[in-house]
Amino acid sequence: xxxxxxxxxxxxxxxxxxxxxxxxxxxxxxxxxxxxxxxxxxxxxxxxxxxxxxxxxxxxxxxxxxxxxxxxxxxxxxxxxxxxxxxxxxxxxxxxxxxxxxxxxxxxxxxxxxxxxxxxxxxxxxxxxxxxxxxxxxxxxxxxxxxxxxxxxxxxxxxxxxxxxxxxxxxxxxxxxxxxxxxxxxxxxxxxxxxxxxxxxxxxxxxxxxxxxxxxxxxxxxxxxxxxxxxxxxxxxxxxxxxxxxxxxxxxxxxxxxxxxxxxxxxxxxxxxxxxxxxxxxxxxxxxxxxxxxxxxxxxxxxxxxxxxxxxxxxxxxxxxxxxxxxxxxxxxxxxxxxxxxxxxxxxxxxxxxxxxxxxxxxxxxxxxxxxxxxxxxxxxxxxxxxxxxxxxxxxxxxxxxxxxxxxxxxxxxxxxxxxxxxxxxxxxxxxxxxxxxxxxxxxxxxxxxxxxxxxxxxxxxxxxxxxxxxxxxxxxxxxxxxxxxxxxxxxxxxxxxxxxxxxxxxxxxxxxxxxxxxxxxxxxxxxxxxxxx
Amino acid sequence: xxxxxxxxxxxxxxxxxxxxxxxxxxxxxxxxxxxxxxxxxxxxxxxxxxxxxxxxxxxxxxxxxxxxxxxxxxxxxxxxxxxxxxxxxxxxxxxxxxxxxxxxxxxxxxxxxxxxxxxxxxxxxxxxxxxxxxxxxxxxxxxxxxxxxxxxxxxxxxxxxxxxxxxxxxxxxxxxxxxxxxxxxxxxxxxxxxxxxxxxxxxxxxxxxxxxxxxxxxxxxxxxxxxxxxxxxxxxxxxxxxxxxxxxxxxxxxxxxxxxxxxxxxxxxxxxxxxxxxxxxxxxxxxxxxxxxxxxxxxxxxxxxxxxxxxxxxxxxx
Numbered sequence: 001x002x003x004x005x006x007x008x009x010x011x012x013x014x015x016x017x018x019x020x021x022x023x024x025x026x027x028x029x030x031x032x033x034x035x036x037x038x039x040x041x042x043x044x045x046x047x048x049x050x051x052x053x054x055x056x057x058x059x060x061x062x063x064x065x066x067x068x069x070x071x072x073x074x075x076x077x078x079x080x081x082x083x084x085x086x087x088x089x090x091x092x093x094x095x096x097x098x099x100x101x102x103x104x105x106x107x108x109x110x111x112x113x114x115x116x117x118x119x120x121x122x123x124x125x126x127x128x129x130x131x132x133x134x135x136x137x138x139x140x141x142x143x144x145x146x147x148x149x150x151x152x153x154x155x156x157x158x159x160x161x162x163x164x165x166x167x168x169x170x171x172x173x174x175x176x177x178x179x180x181x182x183x184x185x186x187x188x189x190x191x192x193x194x195x196x197x198x199x200x201x202x203x204x205x206x207x208x209x210x211x212x213x214x215x216x217x218x219x220x221x222x223x224x225x226x227x228x229x230x231x232x233x234x235x236x237x238x239x240x241x242x243x244x245x246x247x248x249x250x251x252x253x254x255x256x257x258x259x260x261x262x263x264x265x266x267x268x269x270x271x272x273x274x275x276x277x278x279x280x281x282x283x284x285x286x287x288x289x290x291x292x293x294x295x296x297x298x299x300x301x302x303x304x305x306x307x308x309x310x311x312x313x314x315x316x317x318x319x320x321x322x323x324x325x326x327x328x329x330x331x332x333x334x335x336x337x338x339x340x341x342x343x344x345x346x347x348x349x350x351x352x353x354x355x356x357x358x359x360x361x362x363x364x365x366x367x368x369x370x371x372x373x374x375x376x377x378x379x380x381x382x383x384x385x386x387x388x389x390x391x392x393x394x395x396x397x398x399x400x401x402x403x404x405x406x407x408x409x410x411x412x413x414x415x416x417x418x419x420x421x422x423x424x425x426x427x428x429x430x431x432x433x434x435x436x437x438x439x440x441x442x443x444x445x446x447x448x449x450x451x452x453x454x455x456x457x458x459x460x461x462x463x464x465x466x467x468x469x470x471x472x473x474x475x476x477x478x479x480x481x482x483x484x485x486x487x488x489x490x491x492x493x494x495x496x497x498x499x500x501x502x503x504x505x506x507x508x509x510x511x512x513x514x515x516x517x518x519x520x521x522x523x524x525x526x527x528x529x530x531x532x533x534x
Numbered sequence: 535x536x537x538x539x540x541x542x543x544x545x546x547x548x549x550x551x552x553x554x555x556x557x558x559x560x561x562x563x564x565x566x567x568x569x570x571x572x573x574x575x576x577x578x579x580x581x582x583x584x585x586x587x588x589x590x591x592x593x594x595x596x597x598x599x600x601x602x603x604x605x606x607x608x609x610x611x612x613x614x615x616x617x618x619x620x621x622x623x624x625x626x627x628x629x630x631x632x633x634x635x636x637x638x639x640x641x642x643x644x645x646x647x648x649x650x651x652x653x654x655x656x657x658x659x660x661x662x663x664x665x666x667x668x669x670x671x672x673x674x675x676x677x678x679x680x681x682x683x684x685x686x687x688x689x690x691x692x693x694x695x696x697x698x699x700x701x702x703x704x705x706x707x708x709x710x711x712x713x714x715x716x717x718x719x720x721x722x723x724x725x726x727x728x729x730x731x732x733x734x735x736x737x738x739x740x741x742x743x744x745x746x747x748x749x750x751x752x753x754x755x756x757x758x759x760x761x762x763x764x765x766x767x768x769x770x771x772x773x774x775x776x777x778x779x780x781x782x783x784x785x786x787x788x789x790x791x792x793x794x795x796x797x798x799x800x801x802x803x804x805x806x807x808x809x810x811x812x813x814x815x816x817x818x819x820x821x822x823x824x825x826x827x828x829x830x831x832x833x834x835x836x837x838x839x840x841x842x843x844x845x846x847x848x849x850x851x852x
Contacts, residue, residue, distance in 0.1 A: 040810070042623040050580070130580045130592045184580070184625025205634050206802040233797050233806060240697060409815065410573035 023220035023524075029213075031528035032226045033509060035249040036238045040207040040231040043189035044200065046169035047124055047182050050132045052517070056251065057229060059520040060211055061102075062169035062194035065093050065117065065151075070513055070522065074163050078112065078170055078195065088158030088471060091166070093117070095149040099218045101172045102193040102200075109216060110174060112195055114145040119173040126181035133168060158471060170195070197222035197524035207231040222524035224509075242267065242504060249505035251519055255312045255382065261504045272514040274501045275324035276429040279493035280372075280390065281415075284454045286422050288368060293351040295491040299337045301344035302393040308497050311385045316499040321484040322439065324430040325498045326516070328477060331484035336495070344397045353398070361398035369400040370422035375411035387425060416448050424452070429517070436483070437464045440492065455492040508532035542847040543840055550839060554832050558825055562613075565824040566606050569817055580622065609821065619818035621811070628822040632804070636826055639803035642724060642795065643788045647781060649728030653677070654737040655777075661738075662745035662772075674738055681735035685791045688730040689798035692722060723799040731791040733784045740780050741773070748772030770845045782838035785831050 022029065037056075043049045046058040067077040076082075079093035099112035121143040124133055139162070141154045155162060173179070176188040183189070190203055197219070198211040209229040213222045230247055232238040239257035241247045243264070253261060253269070261267050280298075282289045289295060308316050318336040323329040353361035353368055361368040374387050384405075391401045401423070406414060414420045428439070438444050441464045444451035460483065467479040488495070503514055508528050515521035577593065599605045612619060618628035657677065661670040680688075728734075748754060748768050757767045793805030804823055811819035 043625060048580075048625075127591045127594075184623070185620050186625070189625050231800075233800055237693070237798070237800060240693070244697070407573065408813075413573055 023223065025220075027223055027511070027527045028530045028533075029221065029223050029225065029527070030530065031224050031508075031533040032228065033224050033249060033526075033528070034228045034230055034247045035251060035505075036230050036232050036241055036247040037251065038232055038235055038238060041203070041209060041229070043184050044203070044209065045171065045175075045182065045186075045189045045192040047120075047129065047131045047133065047171065048184050048186075048189050053229075055517070056519045057200070057209055057211070058169055058192075058194075059196075059515070059518045060198040060227065060523060061192060061196045061200055062171070063099075063196050064167040064169055065095075066163060066166050067521065068164070068167060068515070078117075079166075082163075084163075088162070089155045091153040091155070091162065092146075093151045093153070093166070095151065096218060097149055099195050100216050101174070101195060102214060104193060110172070112170075112172070113148050114151045115148075116173050117151045117170055118143050118145050119179075120168070120170045123171070123176065123180070123182050124168070128181040128183070130183070136165065137168065139165075159468070161473075198227055217524065219524060223527035224523075227523075242506075245506070248509060249503065251503055253502045253504045255315055255499070258313055258315065258502060266507060267504050268507055268509075268512070270503045270505070270512060270514060271500045272503060272519075273326040273516050274429070274498065275326060275516055276427055277319050277324060277498040278386075278425070278427040278496045280496070281424045281426065281453050281493045282491075283419060283422050283424075283452075284456070284492070285419060286370070288366075288370065289422060291351050292490060293347045294368070295494070296337070297344040297347040297351075297397065298394065298399065299491055299494045300340045300347070301397040301399070302390055302494065303339040304336070304496055305339065307386055307389050311382045311389075312497075312499055315502070316497045318497050319495045321488040321495060322436050322493070323480065323484055324428075327430065329436075329480035329484070331481040331488075333481075334485050334488045337488075337491075341393075341397055348397065348399075355398050359395075359398055360400045367400065368398065369402065371402045371404060372423045372425065373404050373406055373411055373414055373421040374425045375408045376405050383425070390425075416450075416452050419452065419454065435468075437468060440464065440487065453492055455490075457486075457490065460486060460490075539844065539847065543843050546839055546843045547836070550836055554829075554836070557832060558828055561824055561828040562610070562821060563606075565821060566602075566609070569815070569820060570602050570605075572815075577622065609818070613825075618822045621816055621819045623811075623814045623816045623819075628818050631807070631819075632822050632826055635802055635804045635807050638801060639789075639792055639796070639805060640830075641720075642727060642792050642801060642803055643785070645721075645724040646728035646731065646788065647733075649724060650731075650733045650737060651777070653729070654734055654741065658738045658741035659745065659773075661742045662749060674735075677738055678735045680729050681732045683730050685726065685730045686794045686798060689723075689726050689795055692726050693798065696722065723795050723801050726799075727788065727791050727795045731784075731788055733780070733788065736784065737777070737780050741776050744776035745772040774841060775845060778838045778841045782834040785834040789827055789830065 037053045039051075039053060041049070041053045041057060042051065044054050044057045044061070046062050049055065049058065063077045065077060065079040066074050066082075069075045078095055078099060080096045081094050083092045083094075084090070085092075095112070095114060095117070097111075100109040101112060101116075103109040121137075121140070123129055124131055124137065139156055139159055141156045144152045144154075146152050153166070171188075172193060175193055176182050176186050178186055192200060194200075195218070197214055197217045199214050201210040201212050203209050208231065211227040211229075213225050215221050230241075232241065235254040236257065238247075238250060239254065239260060242250055242261065250261075258269070262269055282295055284290050304318050308314055308318065317325060319325050319330075320334040320336040321331060323331070348361055348368070351363070353363045356362040356367065372387065372390070374383065387403055391403055394401050411424075415424050415426075438450040440451060440455055440457075440460055442451070442456035442458075442461050445454050445456065463479055463483050463486070467476050467483065470476050470479070503512075503519075505512060510527050510529065512526055513522040577589070577598070580592065599608055609619065616629070618632070620627050621631065654677070657670055657673045660667075661674065664670070745768065748771050749764070754764060754768055758764050789805070792803060793809060795801065796803040796805040797809065804826065807819065808823040808827075810816075811823065
C-alpha cells in the first residue's frame with residue numbers, strides 16, 4: 001500500500017510541469033525511421049490484434065492509464081494519479097485533462113475523457129469482441145465514471161500488482177464504427193486513432209505502416225517525425241535491407257545474421273531481454289516419464305550449452321527453472337543441471353533400466369522409446385537442429401526418440417487437446433506478471449489448458465495458491481523462489497535457455513531505449529541529429 | 535474480320551465458358567473439402583490461447599454455421615452475389631485485396647512469359663531452320679541448365695550477385711522506395727521467373743520440333759517450289775500453335791514459381807498472399823486465391839483454344 005501512495009505523490013509532482021508542446025530538451029526534431037518487420041500486420045488496434053508486430057505499433061499509437069518505465073516501475077500516463085481503497089478492491093484514477101485524440105482527416109482533435117475509459121472496458125468485455133485481453137481482465141468487476149476525469153474500477157478480489165494491469169490501451173469512444181463491439185472488419189482496426197506519440201497515417205497496399213509524430217502529444221512531441229514499418233517475407237533479405245540502408249532498424253535480428261551486422265561499424269546491436277524461454281515438456285501421463293529419475297537423466301544427457309553455442313551463436317543464457325529469467329521471481333541460487341551423461345546413465349540404471357540388444361534401454365521388456373512432437377514454425381531451422389541434437393544426445397545414453405514435426409494447429413491439438421505426445425518442444429513468452437499458475441497448477445489440467453503435461457503436485461498447488469493470495473511482495477517473492485527450487489528439482493520440463501533478442505539500428509538514431517516486448521515504449525525520446533536526417 | 539472467322543470462335547467460347555463455370559465450382563468444392571478436413575480451425579488465428587467457453591461465444595457471435603454444408607453454402611451464396619467475404623486475419627474484404635495483388639502477379643507472370651518468348655523463339659527458329667550449329671546448341675544447353683535450376687535457389691543467387699557484385703539492392707518494398715531507377719528492379723524477379731521456371735527449355739524443344747516437322751511438310755515444299763513465302767505458310771501451324779500450346783500448359787507452373795519468386799523478392803503478389811493465408815487457415819482468402827488462380831489458368835487455356843480455332847475453324851465442330 002505504501003508503495004502505491006508514494007507513486008501517486010510522485011505523479012502529482014511531475015504532471016504539473018508537462019503540457020503538450022515540443023519537448024524542449026535540447027534534442028533535435030525531424031527525420032525518418034524505416035524499420036523492418038518479419039511479416040505483415042493484420043489489425044493495428046490494441047483490442048483485436050494478437051501479434052507482436054501489431055503490439056509494437058499500438059505502443060506508438062496508444063496509451064494506457066499507467067505505463068511502465070525503463071526500470072520496470074509503474075508511472076502515470078493517461079491517469080495523472082490514483083487512489084487505492086484500504087481493502088485493495090477499488091482503484092480510482094484521476095485522468096489528465098490535457099490529452100487529445102488524434103484528429104481524423106478534416107476534423108478537430110477531440111478531448112480524452114472518462115467516457116473513453118469506460119467505453120474501452122465495455123467494448124473489450126463484450127462477448128462479440130474477440131480479444132486475447134478478455135481473460136486478463138476478468139478480475140475486474142465493474143468500471144464507473146464518477147466525473148469527466150475520474151474513473152473507478154472495482155475488482156472482484158484484491159490481487160497483487162493490480163496496478164500493472166491498467167497498462168491496457170485506451171481507445172476513443174468515437175473511434176470504432178460499431179459502438180457495441182469491435183471486430184477485425186471494423187475500419188478502426190486498420191485505421192485507428194489514439195492518444196500516443198505517433199498517429200497512424202496509412203497502411204499502404206504493400207503492407208507498409210506509415211506513422212507521423214503527433215504534434216499535440218501530452219508528453220511533448222516525439223523527436224523523430226516519421227516511422228515506417230516495412231514488411232519482409234525473408235529474414236536474410238531483411239538483414240541485407242539494413243546493409244543497403246533500405247531500412248534503418250531491425251526490431252529482432254535473426255541469430256544467423258548477427259555476425260554480419262556486428263562487423264559493420266555503421267550499426268548498433270542492442271540486446272534486450274525477452275521474458276521467454278524454451279523447454280522440452282514431458283507428458284506425465286506416460287509411466288516412463290512419470291519417473292523423476294528418467295526426467296533428470298534426460299536433462300543431464302543433453303549438452304545445452306553446446307546447443308546454445310552452436311545453434312544460436314551463444315546468444316542466450318541457460319535457465320534452471322519455470323520463471324522467465326529477468327523477472328523478479330526467478331531464483332538465481334538454483335543452478336541449471338550440468339551436462340553429465342555418466343550420471344544420466346546411472347540414474348537410468350537406478351530406475352531399473354538395462355541396455356537392450358539394440359542399445360536402447362529396457363525395463364520389464366519395455367523399451368525406453370519416446371515420441372517428440374515439434375511444431376513447424378516460420379523459422380524452424382534452428383529448432384530442427386536443436387531437436388536433432390536432442391535426439392543424438394539421448395541416443396548415446398540409450399533413449400530412443402522418435403521426432404515428429406507437425407503443422408502448428410495440428411501440433412496444438414495433439415499437445416493441448418488430445419495429450420497425444422511424450423515430449424514436446426516449445427517456448428513460453430511471459431508478460432511482466434511472473435505468474436506460472438496456469439502452467440503447473442493441477443486445476444489447469446484439461447482440454448486446451450496450459451498444464452498440458454498433466455503435472456500434479458499438492459505442494460506446488462499450495463504454493464501457487466498462496467503466492468496468488470498474498471499481497472505482500474517480499475512474501476510472494478520468497479514463495480516463488482521456493483516454487484522455482486521445487487520445479488527445478490522435479491523437472492516437469494527440461495528447462496533450456498532464454499535467448500537474447502537483438503535489435504540492430506543505424507548509428508544515426510540516438511538515445512534508443514527498448515522495452516522487452518512492447519519495444520517502442522520509449523520511442524518518443526529517440527532522435528536523429530540534424531546532420532544525419534537526410 | 536469476316537463473320538465466318540468469328541462464328542467458330544463464338545461456338546467454342548460458348549461451350550468452353552459453361553465448362554469453365556463447372557470447373558470453378560469443382561475447384562471450390564475440392565479446396566473447401568481439403569480445408570475442412572485439414573487439422574486446425576479457421577478461427578484459431580483469432581482465438582489463439584483462449585478458453586473453450588470464449589471460443590464458443592466467439593463462434594456464436596460471428597455466426598459461423600456448424601455443419602460443413604452450411605459453411606460451404608453460405609460462402610457460395612455470397613460469392614454468387616459477388617461477395618467473397620472478409621479475411622479472417624485482417625478483416626479486409628477479399629475481392630479488392632485479390633484484385634490489388636492479382637495485378638502484381640499478372641505483371642510478374644506475363645512479363646516472365648514474354649521474356650521466355652524473347653529468349654526461346656530465336657533459338658528454336660534458328661535451330662529449326664539451320665539445323666544444329668555450335669551457337670544454337672550452346673544456347674539450348676544453357677537454357678536447359680537454367681530450366682533445371684530450382685527457382686528459389688536461382689533467385690537467391692541473383693540477389694547475391696546484385697548485392698555483392700553490382701552493389702545494388704534489387705528488392706522493391708512498396709511505393710516509398712526512392713532509389714534511383716527503382717523501376718529497373720522490377721525486372722529482376724521477372725528475369726528470374728522467366729528464365730528459371732522451366733518453361734524456357736520446353737518451349738525451345740517443342741517449337742523447334744514442331745517447326746522442323748512443318749518445314750518438312752509437302753505443302754511447304756510446294757510453296758517453296760512455287761517461290762511463295764515459306765515463313766507465311768509455316769507460321770500458323772509451325773509457330774503459333776506450338777507456342778500457344780506450351781504457354782497455356784505452363785501457366786500453372788508459372789503461378790507456382792511466382793509464389794516462390796514473390797517470397798524471395800518481397801514482391802507483394804497473390805503468391806505471398808496465398809502463402810500467408812495458408813499459414814493462418816484464412817479460409818475466405820484461400821478460397822478466393824484458389825478461384826482466381828483457377829480462372830487465370832482457364833483463361834490461358836481458352837486463349838489457346840481461340841487461337842487454335844481461328845487457325846483451324848473446323849475444330850470448333852469437334
